[in-house]
Amino acid sequence: MPGLTAIVNALLVPVFDRLQPGASPGVRTSERADLQVDGALALARSLHRAPREVAEEIARQAWADGLEQVCLSVEVAGPGFLNLTLSDQFVAHALGAMATDDMLGAERAARPVKVVVDYASPNAAKQMHVGHLRSTIIGDCLVRLLGFVGHQVVRENHIGDWGTPFGMLIEHLVDIGEDKAAHELAVGDLELFYQQARSAYDSDPAFADRARARVVLLQSKDPETLRLWRLLVDQSVAYFDRELRRLGTCLTRDDVVGESSYEPLLPKVVEDLEALGLLVESEGARCVFPPGYSKRDGQPLPLIVQKSDGGYTYAATDLAALRDRVERLGAGLVVYVVGLPQAQHLGMVFAVARMAGWLPEGTEAVHVGFGNVLGPDGKMFQTRQGGTIKLADLIDEAVERAAAVIAGRSPGQERLGADELGEVARAVGIGAVKYADLSTDRSRDYRFDWGRMLAFDGNTGPYIQYAHARVCSIFQRAGQEMAGAPVAFGPLSEPEERLLARRLLGFGDAVAAAVDAYAPHKLCGYLFGLASAFTDFYEHCPVLRAPDEATRASRLALSGLCGRVLAKGLDLLGIEAPRRM
């Protein structure tokens, strides 16, 4: 279903086209009117005419062309803007159409493709931390958004399960014994395991020698080494699965496609690069030099695919993965939810893939980068001791803090039972963490602050959830299901009804904006505006005690649609919407 701006835009395009082919009406939402049209100003310039005069002419012609069907009035304002006031009938009609649309007014992708989303990507035998949390939360939201608008989404959790670190990890496993190692990994004590392996490697030359020898065994597919490696990876994956499940993500064990999966493809990547004449041997390493990248000294910067010792680099793995996703899976778009420091590396990988023809015309690879997670002090988010914050501890703390806030609610209201309180605390705590991450521009560093993310005021998860719970409360008192809310929207005579209606009709545009820019925060911003508009409406417009039956039905319809949009919006963010809080 086309959005509101699209409908009005379509009405105006012929008028603009007549004055100058291709001119854009520039319809947008506005604080001064239901919709605003900016295009007359730009048009006036290229026609060398007075802007207000052009605006008047457009208004007249558009009115005759059918704008009358949807608008109560069109006014020329300021230097030449058109302010549109939509007619009540049209707003009511649009709301009705939205309420009966299973996309709630969002538009399907014009060209649906298979999209691979590469996200989360923790390292086997290593703790998951806040960096993985960001990738996971943002990636999961994009998976939901892209799927919602009709793309076929393939999730890939590209875990680090191959390479030189596994020599020392396997030797450490051998040293402490398989049973003990399995136990440590199973209970999620990966930090300890990794650090011990690391320190043995750094301090014990004999251990380091064994570790290096083990890498060779692993690469030559020695059966016993592979068995031990498998043990490490399986335990790690089981641990990741538990944490990701608790977080409430779309990722499952089936989505784990580790670096090792691409290992068999690496020789062919290098062979083919060589056959294409792209491979250059430099200082013993085998490299590709994509144009546009340079080193400190201004010389071309290589993407090293094979080291001088014959080992493959992660550039080779990334190339193999990208190639596999396009060639075998048939991906038209591959999205990498990876930290911003990887921008140059991924840019080079994409460039080389293009040069090699592995990323043909019409297919696209996108780096959806993100900034660091900072602590409340503005420095890297760490424990007081300077250690990594475990994802599991973070989730525990979120749920505990949410429970404390919920338990401290003002007296005189219905108390939640212990079971429900636990469930709500889980939804609110985890939702707060996710929302805080998603609600700011992902390319910036973001400051992790418990107090702010769990506040019930402002652009927070709990605030949106609370607005939804209030809608549910109305329906509970009315003895109705929200899903079965009326879809007949009345006159909307109060300003708060009107504003709520306008905000509701913006859902499709908000989804499109978030998808187009891979920017979840645009959806968050929309939901905050909607929740605010609902709260305003709720304060000023009694629903169940409305003055008359028609108003009551209309307000119930508005509430119901709002509740559904809030729930859907939260769902797209990967956040639950409890019915009571």
Place this chain on the structure above:
RNA sequence: GCCCCCGUAGCUCAGUGGACAGAGCGGCCGCCUUCUAAGCGGCGGGUCGCAGGUUCGAACCCUGCCGGGGGCGCCA
């Protein structure tokens, strides 16, 4: 030295070509016999890092500079 990201109210952040730059928090003042006051309204608060340029119009685009962070050959 080159490249990338960031710089907006005391704080945390929206806004990336359109009308007087917005929100939340914090501060001050109001609002609960009324569908959840976990809320709402009001007041105060900004040379949009600096300087040029393009444009009818710039926080937004271009150039230079300042400040913070990151990257720049065999770790991933």
